[in-house]
Amino acid sequence: MTRPSEITRERIMKSAERLFAERGYDGTSIRAIVTKARVNQAAINYHFDGKDGLYREVLREAFRTLTAQQLEHADEMKALSREAALTAFIRRQLHPLLARDESSRHMRIFNWETVRPTTVFRKLLSEEAAPFMGLAVELVRRFQPEADERTSMAAAVWLLGQCSVFLRNREQLAEPPMGLVLDEAAVDWLADTISRWAAGGLGRRA
Amino acid sequence: MTRPSEITRERIMKSAERLFAERGYDGTSIRAIVTKARVNQAAINYHFDGKDGLYREVLREAFRTLTAQQLEHADEMKALSREAALTAFIRRQLHPLLARDESSRHMRIFNWETVRPTTVFRKLLSEEAAPFMGLAVELVRRFQPEADERTSMAAAVWLLGQCSVFLRNREQLAEPPMGLVLDEAAVDWLADTISRWAAGGLGRRA
DNA sequence: ACTTTTTTCAAACCGCTGTTTGAATTTTAA
DNA sequence: TTAAAATTCAAACAGCGGTTTGAAAAAAGT
Incomplete structure (x- = not known):
């Protein structure tokens, strides 16, 4: 596990948690997440294998x-x-x-x-x-x-x-x-x- | 109030109630509603002034x-x-x-x-x-x-x-x-x- | 019968969705 | 230092979302 990749992972998790809490799964777009987290859009698919995978992590x-x-x-x-x-x-x-x-x-x-x-x-x-x-x-x-x-x-x-x-x-x-x-x-x-x-x-x- | 228009109104209401209950507002597309109700897609906008208006009626x-x-x-x-x-x-x-x-x-x-x-x-x-x-x-x-x-x-x-x-x-x-x-x-x-x-x-x- | 109004319809519009791509960049390992 | 792997990035893709349109059909009014 390299350091910088962990950072973007954490940024995504934190932003996703906030947005999922506020708007729910369907109401939250990955574009909203990556904007808030200030990371690239493809990062979610790269690190979490899609929106579903990210949600699973946040839920756990x-x-x-x-x-x-x-x-x-x-x-x-x-x-x-x-x-x-x-x-x-x-x-x-x-x-x-x-x-x-x-x-x-x-x-x-x-x-x-x-x-x-x-x-x-x-x-x-x-x-x-x-x-x-x-x-x-x-x-x-x-x-x-x-x-x-x-x-x-x-x-x-x-x-x-x-x-x-x-x-x-x-x-x-x-x-x-x-x-x-x-x-x-x-x-x-x-x-x-x-x-x-x-x-x-x-x-x-x- | 003409009779035939009342019929399609009712069909839409009935289908919408079921779908909104099952999938919620965001989860229900007007295409799903009109398919279930077997009416034309534009009927919702004509009779209820859009998805919002239909939902309001169902909710009331x-x-x-x-x-x-x-x-x-x-x-x-x-x-x-x-x-x-x-x-x-x-x-x-x-x-x-x-x-x-x-x-x-x-x-x-x-x-x-x-x-x-x-x-x-x-x-x-x-x-x-x-x-x-x-x-x-x-x-x-x-x-x-x-x-x-x-x-x-x-x-x-x-x-x-x-x-x-x-x-x-x-x-x-x-x-x-x-x-x-x-x-x-x-x-x-x-x-x-x-x-x-x-x-x-x-x-x-x- | 004819005109007017109401209602239906298929098609298109435009914006947003999650995902994919392939190259550029950075980090790691030798 | 150099080759390999990991990570970032901008752009494009394909599909679905609600709404609009303008003409066709039906119904109502005269």
Whole structure:
């Protein structure tokens, strides 16, 4: 691997990540990417074997860093009470709301995939989502130790849905008739509130 | 209004609704629409003033029929207990899971909009979502009569999120590592389960 | 019956898409 | 220093996108 080629590779990846997050796969032209990255148009085909290949790389990277954020804290969560662990989990899920950083871009790329999943994405999910889902299932199991597998899985998905609806519709929620502006303080409040509601729901007998 | 022109209008609308639901706005070409509808290509520009105009019509229609489904039952819900009303509401929200009918297509069209809302959609939402959101807020208020406005709104969104995560990710959820196959029986179970969890969460002190 | 309006139609237009090409340039290795 | 490999580059290619056009056909009005 030579140095200069790595540089253009990185420039392309960075620009592509931003544009894919903003406009989605179809909405992003390779001309837009190479202009932003200030590299030649053919570079994408040379380094990534086409637009598909580039997208695959961006997707893998996004998935890796997003789930890593939760998996890193798996151990310390075991030391917490189930309520505290739940709050910590939800807070981390809501993290993309706090900053317009890498994590919020990655989240947006995923949102595009939920409407019409690419085969690349489907495969990625079925191969690598297990650890993350395991974490969520483990968490809800602490509230419902006697629940069967399907119930636990549904509860985990249910929990994630409570977060994703705020992540996904942030802009819409800020406007009327909702008027839910999610600034930093509001996100703190939201994380606590969701935790309480979720814990209340799971706490009762299933 | 002449009869034959109404017929081609309807054919275009029907085909467009299906294709927009399946592939989204950008993913649907007017050539695909006119082929499916078996009308001339220029008909879209003639009847709808372009692809944008056609999409606007489809969107309005989808929104109208979707929210109508809940609003129709607003009165009878007042006669039910809060728990029963919640279950009925959630069951109706999950209805697109039960049949591959109009409602599930309309839901898909909306899902496309959540990633990158069209200005048409933004306007539609801010103008016409109030009655529907009002219904949801009213419902959660029965569990938390003392809650402030922001909390009630957040609770309503929270509630909708618990449903939409299953609506949106149906296909993904069926595959490993989740393995949640949502057939008719499973949807019944899911509606009950979500209602119980949501009621449990809202029931406690906010 | 005839005129006017509405509606359909095939063809063309023009801009944008992802990819390919083959030569020029740079980097690496001997 | 020199030969080979890797990388960059501008240009062209082929196909699809939404829209426009102007004439033909059908329908409505008189």
